[in-house]
Amino acid sequence: MPAATGVWRWRRNPLRRTTDLIEAWVGLASIGLLCVLVPLAGWAAGSTAHASLQRAVSAQQEQRQPTTAQVVRRDETPTRGGSTAGALGEERLRASVVARWTAPDGTSRTGTVSAVREEPRPGDTFTLWTDREGRPAAAPMRSGTAKAHAAVVGVTVAVLAALLVDTVRRLAVRRLVLRRYARLDRAWASVGPDWGRADTGS
Structure with a gap:
């Protein structure tokens, strides 16, 4: 160093x-x-x-809990034209489906969510994370x-x-370094004119 x-x-x-x-x-x-x-x-x-x-x-583990969702049918809604290439690739890995699940209060919910399987079929089940109101939510962060x-x-x-x-x-x-150069310049300016002359300093 x-x-x-x-x-x-x-x-x-x-x-x-x-x-x-x-x-x-x-x-x-x-x-x-x-x-x-x-x-x-x-x-x-x-x-x-x-x-x-x-x-x-x-906090996420307290507010979210897993439940089992069942595929009702594939979601045939066309993809928006403004989607990016990364979003399109993610949609291919996680197919959008209409699914049914049970909320924490025991009521049955139905909605459009992303399934884990690439080719989900009606009747297939998968794990779905929901919040306290039973709405789909992202999985909590792992420790x-x-x-x-x-x-x-x-x-x-x-x-x-x-x-x-x-x-x-x-x-x-x-x-x-700049200060050293400045001092050298001042020293040279004081002795430079007499440099090389005979009997200089005598």
Whole structure:
């Protein structure tokens, strides 16, 4: 890592400049932040996301429940022209049917839903998730899926934090380099006109 090279400038050296020492401090600080702040930020973000997603999983599991639906007939309603290619592909995998199921209050419901089978036939049964009112709903999120999403959030935040630390380090080093060049320009401007002349400085 380029930041580690700045640590070697801690050594006492008659040629060491103030900017070299500052660059060493910047390198040491960036290494410390990468070792401490980046993992901490990733862990905090992942933990927060995991707790939030687990609450959502619990809420969905309480509000939704599975029931057995029976196919009455295929839904022959034509597909809308505005459907995307992805939506059309999903519709082929999950056929639209008119089905009958029992709501949580015991009443019989009939409606158009998506069946799991590609070629459902009248009388076929499949699992249908409903809300408390008996309306079709999406299946609740699984706990493993929530953990995977939380892990992705944690890793993403850690990577972004590492990029931020490295970007700040690069900007600081660039500013130090520009200061060195400015000092060299001023020094050259003061001695440049006399460079190469005999008895200069005597």
